[in-house]
Amino acid sequence: MTSGTAIDVRGLTKRFGDFIAVDTVSFNIPRGEVFGLLGPNGAGKSTTIRMLCGILLPSAGSGTVAGHDILDEPEAVRSRIGYMSQRFSLYLDLTIGENLEFYGGIYSLNRAQLQERKRWALEMAGLQAREQQLTEDLPAGLRQRLALGCALLHQPEVVFLDEPTAGADPMSRRQFWDVIYRLRAEGATTLVSTHYMDEAERCDRLGFIFAGQLVAIDRPDDLKRAQRAGVIVEVACDRPAAAVETLERTDGIRQARLHGAGIHVSPAVADGAVNAVLAILERHGFSVERAETVEPSLDDIFVSFIQESEERPEAATP
Amino acid sequence: MPSPDEIVIEARHLRKVFGATVAVDALDLAIGRGETYGLVGPDGAGKTTTLRLLCGALPATAGSAMILGFNVASQIDEVQQRIGYVSQQFSLYPELTVDENLSFRARAYGISETDFKHRREQLLAFTRLGRFRRRQARALSGGMKQKLSLAAALLHEPEVVLLDEPTTGVDPVSRGEFWQMLLSLAEQGTTFLVTTTYMDEAERCRRVGLLYEGRLLVEDTPHEVRRLAGITMLEVRCAPLVTGRKIAGSVQGVQWAELFGDRLHLAVEEADIATSLERTLQNAEIQVSSIRQIQPGLEDAFFEFVRRSREALP
Numbered sequence A: 001m002t003s004g005t006a007i008d009v010r011g012l013t014k015r016f017g018d019f020i021a022v023d024t025v026s027f028n029i030p031r032g033e034v035f036g037l038l039g040p041n042g043a044g045k046s047t048t049i050r051m052l053c054g055i056l057l058p059s060a061g062s063g064t065v066a067g068h069d070i071l072d073e074p075e076a077v078r079s080r081i082g083y084m085s086q087r088f089s090l091y092l093d094l095t096i097g098e099n100l101e102f103y104g105g106i107y108s109l110n111r112a113q114l115q116e117r118k119r120w121a122l123e124m125a126g127l128q129a130r131e132q133q134l135t136e137d138l139p140a141g142l143r144q145r146l147a148l149g150c151a152l153l154h155q156p157e158v159v160f161l162d163e164p165t166a167g168a169d170p171m172s173r174r175q176f177w178d179v180i181y182r183l184r185a186e187g188a189t190t191l192v193s194t195h196y197m198d199e200a201e202r203c204d205r206l207g208f209i210f211a212g213q214l215v216a217i218d219r220p221d222d223l224k225r226a227q228r229a230g231v232i233v234e235v236a237c238d239r240p241a242a243a244v245e246t247l248e249r250t251d252g253i254r255q256a257r258l259h260g261a262g263i264h265v266s267p268a269v270a271d272g273a274v275n276a277v278l279a280i281l282e283r284h285g286f287s288v289e290r291a292e293t294v295e296p297s298l299d300d301i302f303v304s305f306i307q308e309s310e311e312r313p314e315a316a317t318p
Numbered sequence B: 001m002p003s004p005d006e007i008v009i010e011a012r013h014l015r016k017v018f019g020a021t022v023a024v025d026a027l028d029l030a031i032g033r034g035e036t037y038g039l040v041g042p043d044g045a046g047k048t049t050t051l052r053l054l055c056g057a058l059p060a061t062a063g064s065a066m067i068l069g070f071n072v073a074s075q076i077d078e079v080q081q082r083i084g085y086v087s088q089q090f091s092l093y094p095e096l097t098v099d100e101n102l103s104f105r106a107r108a109y110g111i112s113e114t115d116f117k118h119r120r121e122q123l124l125a126f127t128r129l130g131r132f133r134r135r136q137a138r139a140l141s142g143g144m145k146q147k148l149s150l151a152a153a154l155l156h157e158p159e160v161v162l163l164d165e166p167t168t169g170v171d172p173v174s175r176g177e178f179w180q181m182l183l184s185l186a187e188q189g190t191t192f193l194v195t196t197t198y199m200d201e202a203e204r205c206r207r208v209g210l211l212y213e214g215r216l217l218v219e220d221t222p223h224e225v226r227r228l229a230g231i232t233m234l235e236v237r238c239a240p241l242v243t244g245r246k247i248a249g250s251v252q253g254v255q256w257a258e259l260f261g262d263r264l265h266l267a268v269e270e271a272d273i274a275t276s277l278e279r280t281l282q283n284a285e286i287q288v289s290s291i292r293q294i295q296p297g298l299e300d301a302f303f304e305f306v307r308r309s310r311e312a313l314p
Helices: A045-052 A074-080 A096-106 A111-124 A140-151 A170-185 A197-201 A220-225 A240-248 A273-283 A298-311 B047-055 B076-082 B098-108 B113-127 B142-154 B172-186 B222-228 B241-249 B271-283 B298-312
Strands: A005-016 A019-030 A034-038 A060-065 A081-084 A158-162 A189-193 A205-210 A213-218 A232-237 A253-259 A262-267 A288-294 B007-018 B021-032 B036-040 B062-067 B083-086 B160-164 B191-195 B207-212 B215-220 B232-239 B254-260 B263-268 B287-294
Touching: A005 A045, A005 A189, A019 A045, A019 A060, A019 A189, A019 A205, A019 A213, A034 A045, A034 A170, A034 A197, A045 A060, A045 A158, A045 A189, A074 A081, A081 A140, A096 A111, A096 A140, A111 A140, A140 A170, A158 A170, A170 A189, A170 B241, A170 B254, A170 B298, A197 A298, A205 A220, A205 A298, A213 A220, A213 A298, A220 A298, A232 A240, A232 A273, A240 A253, A240 A262, A240 A273, A240 B172, A253 A298, A253 B172, A262 A273, A262 A298, A273 A288, A298 B172, B007 B047, B007 B191, B021 B047, B021 B191, B021 B207, B021 B215, B036 B047, B036 B172, B047 B062, B047 B083, B047 B160, B047 B191, B076 B083, B083 B142, B098 B113, B098 B142, B113 B142, B142 B160, B142 B172, B172 B191, B207 B222, B207 B298, B215 B222, B215 B298, B222 B298, B232 B241, B232 B271, B241 B254, B241 B263, B241 B271, B254 B298, B263 B271, B263 B298, B271 B287
Parallel strands: A034 A189, A034 A205, A081 A158, A158 A189, B036 B191, B036 B207, B083 B160, B160 B191
Antiparallel strands: A005 A019, A005 A060, A205 A213, A232 A262, A232 A288, A253 A262, B007 B021, B007 B062, B207 B215, B232 B263, B232 B287, B254 B263
């Protein structure tokens, strides 16, 4: 790679007929970063990833991945990246070893390379001595790690993971992230999309994508510090769902939602926020155990981005 | 904890064996009316099997399951009239519209036309699916499909609802809306047993149970579960990170160390280990910029319970 940049895109756009799936997205990801892409279903995360992988041709814009142009050199891009999607393509009727060999063939590894990388993948996925086992007999978490192993056989410089852990249990997801960090230590770059906020917290930087547009890009801590979500009051009270409904109907409340065992409320005015929330809840007969201002969580930030993008009329398509 | 006379879901020594595999092993559950109970655990721990045993879709090998005082094995009709079940797979008809799916399900439950119309309007308003009522189910987003599944499961006004990973692959905002609906019904007395892989959802439950290899390792309020895990978490910012982790993980009193973005998370026995930890890291030429105590998450707690359980194995 010629520079410290792994992914660089300018004005990336994808239209499907009248629908703009990805709208002039620009960003830059340095080598070795773990970059998380967040956004609602249908916001354009997968489409963005597919364009960067050279699977889908952009309608406009340009970009380089691993030093190669995604428009002019898609083959060179594809040979340097690993891609794993939510519906990863393992052959369930093949053994674990056969799946790895199949992908080794696709990436044109020679015999010696294949043996070495196969060993690496089996160890990484925790599947040593299970080579002969049928893939369909593996639990979901192990299948996901095998799929990751297949996507990494050719030691790609840049790895794209599109909701790789959907439906995996917390322990499997933790092990999956161990592998991502191992790749980072080896200098590889990872772009991962996820709906798990705990995974978002594990990324070096995050991009929020809404209705095809990249609306923010920053480190998780800096996103929280930017106070985009306004002041957040955390409340522990009885009947939290009813409390949310009451607060949503009250003027001067920007946002109220369940959070953990309690609720997070964002009043429009920051001054006296705690007392304002307390007054509303007590007036409606809720007994409040605790109310205090807290740092916004990543899902508070996520929700406030969604609200903002819904308030913009041009983004109102469902 | 609910008092015994309020218990609406009860399992006693419930056991299910598939061939040589014990999927559910001597499971005891007692869930009170209006409770939202979250069942979590690794893949293959027995969560789905438990739900199927409780709704009578699967016969138990041993033990008993009672729903609202009716025996699931011998009074299945009484049970099915009173429970709703949402399975992991979308079980409605993709080529039918929202309205048609609801009407089809209502007929299956034998709900009268007048009752159905009233109930349908209520549910469409509740799930905010009203403006999509003439849309085919296949054209709904993941979050809307889940709401439709829930609406269909609520048509006959069940007192108990079992949900198997209802929100997998759904974005955080839609998941939030889904849980707002569940808790709002729970506060009016509906009882929910939910399996989930999202820890933020488990945190919203009144009680959570951690299932591991068919057995319940721990069950309590999320707050208590975190306390019972008995771990203190430290966040360490240091460089280089990977070597730092290796060294920190081998320090006496550190149960485990993991990378978390640009920092380490350590589970330790006592917070006062921080000073000696810092010294050990510095002696190994690791630059330590900060060490602070952080709140363990529910996931950290479960990880610790599973770790202990594995260690206890012969």
